[in-house]
Amino acid sequence: MSSIxxxxxxxxxxxxxxLAPVHRAMTATGAIRPVFVHTGxxxxxxxxxxxxxxFDLPDPDHDIGAGSGxxxxxxxxxxxxxxxxxxEVRPDVVVVFGDxxxxxxxALVAAKMGVQVAHVEAGLRSxxxxxxxELNRLLTDALADLLFVPSxxxxxxxxxxxxxxxxxxxxxxxxxxxxDRLRPRAERSTILDELGVRDGGYIAATIHRPSNVDDLDSMxxxxxxxxDLAAFAPTLLIVHPRTxxxxxxxxxxxxxxxxxxxLLDPLGYVDFLRLLMGAGAILTDSGGIQEEATVLGVxxxxxxxxxxxxxxxxxxxxxxxxxxxxxxxxxVREGFESERLPRRPELWDGLAAERIVDVLVDRLGx
Ligand code: UD1
Numbered sequence: 001m002s003s004i005x006x007x008x009x010x011x012x013x014x015x016x017x018x019l020a021p022v023h024r025a026m027t028a029t030g031a032i033r034p035v036f037v038h039t040g041x042x043x044x045x046x047x048x049x050x051x052x053x054x055f056d057l058p059d060p061d062h063d064i065g066a067g068s069g070x071x072x073x074x075x076x077x078x079x080x081x082x083x084x085x086x087x088e089v090r091p092d093v094v095v096v097f098g099d100x101x102x103x104x105x106x107a108l109v110a111a112k113m114g115v116q117v118a119h120v121e122a123g124l125r126s127x128x129x130x131x132x133x134e135l136n137r138l139l140t141d142a143l144a145d146l147l148f149v150p151s152x153x154x155x156x157x158x159x160x161x162x163x164x165x166x167x168x169x170x171x172x173x174x175x176x177x178x179x180d181r182l183r184p185r186a187e188r189s190t191i192l193d194e195l196g197v198r199d200g201g202y203i204a205a206t207i208h209r210p211s212n213v214d215d216l217d218s219m220x221x222x223x224x225x226x227x228d229l230a231a232f233a234p235t236l237l238i239v240h241p242r243t244x245x246x247x248x249x250x251x252x253x254x255x256x257x258x259x260x261x262x263l264l265d266p267l268g269y270v271d272f273l274r275l276l277m278g279a280g281a282i283l284t285d286s287g288g289i290q291e292e293a294t295v296l297g298v299x300x301x302x303x304x305x306x307x308x309x310x311x312x313x314x315x316x317x318x319x320x321x322x323x324x325x326x327x328x329x330x331x332v333r334e335g336f337e338s339e340r341l342p343r344r345p346e347l348w349d350g351l352a353a354e355r356i357v358d359v360l361v362d363r364l365g366x
Contacts, residue, residue, distance in 0.1 A: 004032045007091035011039030011102030018097040020055035021177035021353035039102040040065040050268040078105035099133035111143040122147035123154025124308035151311040171355040172347030180350035189274035204279040208240035225325035227259035281335035297342030299335025
């Protein structure tokens with residue numbers, strides 16, 4: 001009989017690949033009954049539903065439908081939505097993932113209701129407080145009772161902030177649990193044929209951070225780099241809705257296409273993983289892709305000045321180039337010509353979720 005009830009909360013695309021292995025491992029133990037809350041921060045079919053299907057997640061037990069809005073509106077709607085769910089379910093623990101607005105919203109409500117909070121992917125710091133995600137990380141970790149960290153740098157960050165060490169657990173990276181599980185399916189994906197590109201012969205790009213797309217200057221810089229790259233090798237830009245809107249607002253969509261950049265709508269996990277696996281180099285500003293590229297050994301050029309995932313630089317294939325388009329183009333070209341070097345940082349072994357569940361059973365079971 002399950003004795004521990006865990007409320008697992010996810011809302012935005014990068015949450016689902018973190019929640020899925022934890023949810024599955026909870027069910028597999030029999031000792032934890034997982035209840036799945038979807039906050040609805042992301043609601044498009046290809047940012048949400050497709051992942052639930054690919055990861056064999058059940059339909060959410062509760063769907064808050066928070067949707068888009070300003071940070072305050074979105075965070076507040078998740079808070080208002082989750083309070084009655086916590087009151088009704090009375091979980092032993094609320095488990096939150098990553099650094100999105102849904103994460104801090106759920107953690108704050110749970111903590112004030114006296115329910116234990118577990119944070120998966122705790123301790124990451126970019127030290128850039130202009131990033132909304134950095135504020136979400138700092139606040140969620142300040143509230144959490146159990147902090148599950150993916151790498152030793154994160155342990156050190158939490159120690160510096162005075163988090164007692166008996167709350168901190170180095171468990172590895174749940175994103176890699178999902179990558180390992182779905183890689184065989186990605187190998188069977190036909191997406192490269194459908195797109196008419198060959199293994200190692202193209203550049204895959206994703207850009208969506210507010211700092212890179214929200215104003216005309218930064219969007220123009222990014223577009224310049226992409227256009228230059230398209231002259232060098234087939235360049236696929238997989239376009240987040242936020243980026244699509246900004247490209248249209250600034251009239252840059254046509255310019256990119258005219259330069260030969262191919263704009264694709266967001267893909268499911270399996271096809272997207274296949275695109276990463278086959279890329280000669282990746283240009284991105286995403287957090288998770290830096291990690292996936294490290295494990296796949298594909299050179300990853302990151303259009304940011306900081307990263308909360310330094311292990312991907314020290315041990316992996318990641319390189320920060322800031323926002324200088326010339327530097328980005330040179331780094332991508334260099335990466336494209338280089339050999340693949342897959343790396344596995346400590347405990348990025350596909351078993352992080354099992355470790356998390358072991359800790360939860362140990363701490364909450366009695
Ligand atoms: C959010 C996360 C970010 C994460 C990203 C991954 C925060 C602060 N940010 O950013 O860390 O890397 O998700 O995708 O939580 N939109 C749609 N359909 C959707 C969702 C959004 O069209 O299903 C559009 C809306 O116009 C919305 C915009 O995209 O205003 C941005 O969405 P939002 O959830 O606010 O932030 P993301 O940029 O997706």
